[in-house]
Amino acid sequence: MKVLVVGSGGREHALAWKLARSPRVDEIHAAPGNAGTKSLGKNVDIGAEDVDALFTYARETRIDLTVVGPEAPLCAGLADRFRAGGLAVFGPGREAAALEGSKIFAKELMRRHNIPTARCQIFEKVDDACRHLSEREAFPVVVKADGLAAGKGVTICQTREEAEAAVKESIEGRRFGSAGDRVIIEDCLEGEETSILAVTDGKTLLTLPSSQDHKASLDGDRGPNTGGMGAYAPAPAVDGNLQETIEGKILVPTLHAMQHEGRPFTGVLYAGLMLTKSGPKVLEYNVRFGDPETQPILALLKSDLAELLLAAVEGRLHEAVIEIDPGYAVCVVLASGGYPGRYAKGKEIAGLEEAEALEDVQVFHAGTVAHGGKIYTSGGRVLGVTARAATLSGARSKAYEAAGAIRFEGAHFRRDIGDKGLKRLGETER
Secondary structure, X not given: OEEEEEEOOHHHHHHHHHHHOOOOOOEEEEEEOOHHHHOOOEEOOOOOOOHHHHHHHHHHHOOOEEEEOOHHHHHOOHHHHHXXXXXXXXXXXXXXXXXHHOHHHHHHHHHHOOOOEOOEEEEOOHHHHHHHHHHOOOOOXXXXXXXXXXXXXXXXXXXXXXXXXXXXXXXXXXXOHHHHXXXXXXXXXXXXXXXXXXXXXXXXXXXXXXXEEOOEEEHHHXXXXXXXXXXXXXXXXXXXXXXXXXXXXXXXXXXXXXXXXXXXXXXXXXXXXXXXXOEEEEEEEEOOOOXXXXXXXXXXXXXXXXXXXXXXXXXXXXXXXOOEOOOEEEEEEEEOOOOOOOOOOOOEOEOXXXXXXXXXXXXXXXXXXXXXXEEEEOOOEEEEEEEEEOOHHHHHHHHHHHHHHOEOOOOEOOOOOOHHHHHHOOOOOO
């Protein structure tokens, strides 16, 4: 079987890596891919959002299954184009992808179908938003751009002044382009965040291990938001009872809501949750595998990923079973100097072989490029160093040992990935 993975990040390398381990998969193609995917198969010089070129390539190359990594091509209708042309593709169509493509659509859907989330107001005019903020007594609040903003369209505002500035920056300053033309101002929920991903064919839903992402750039959740500086799985905050609650009150009702509104959902349903004192509440939805959550989740997945995704594509997910390693996995992201702000590219990376020689360690490439037998940086998030072990502390130690072996100019990473999980476990695993 020939598989095409669309995208170029750490998530796509992890997907390609896991798919390549399937006995059913003969060839891996990645568009556009990175230095990591190149080591597994063939990189194709087609952008992830070039829907027509991707369709033509998949048809002419006789790709048997296309797996879409990023949200932008899904929101642009890539899955619709492929299905209309008779090609197998894993991911939701444009109408269903609106669950991530428009935070306002998602909020209104949750309101209509009583899915727990924070209270909010929606604005498209700065004056109206500022009037609302002037009348508001409770702070902090969260200001969110409506559309896709590469994970950076959410601002937690401690004061009225900060919230007004975030609104103006989005609507008037066009920081996020048209994605910020409308904003949501919502209550700031308190608790611990977790990510729950489930594979679905629209009828059956199979939940993957819980995980916890680390969005802020600096230790202690300080600094500006990023695409994600690391993750671990499973999250000790989610026990079996809570998992059942999340499935019963959030995931299944979301699938039913989308079906009811004529937007049937197939692919990965990702719920970013806040575990509040009154129960789990949805912070946001994604419509694809998360990055970097995918890296530790797939490190724990014992099932054949190709079989699982094909079952979802073919509407027979009820026949599939997910088998998970009973241990833990941790992913530490190595980023370029200056990220998430401006950063330089083209820095040579050393120590990769040393890191990958460690037991149960896999280095997933994100912003990398291979040239002349060497690997160089080409993005903000460069590598996702991922390790698996029987305990969370063991996986964490391995990941940091491997991360410490890798060197490139300006490299930086958070040193507290997994700390919250260890505290929940009473730090007995240290």
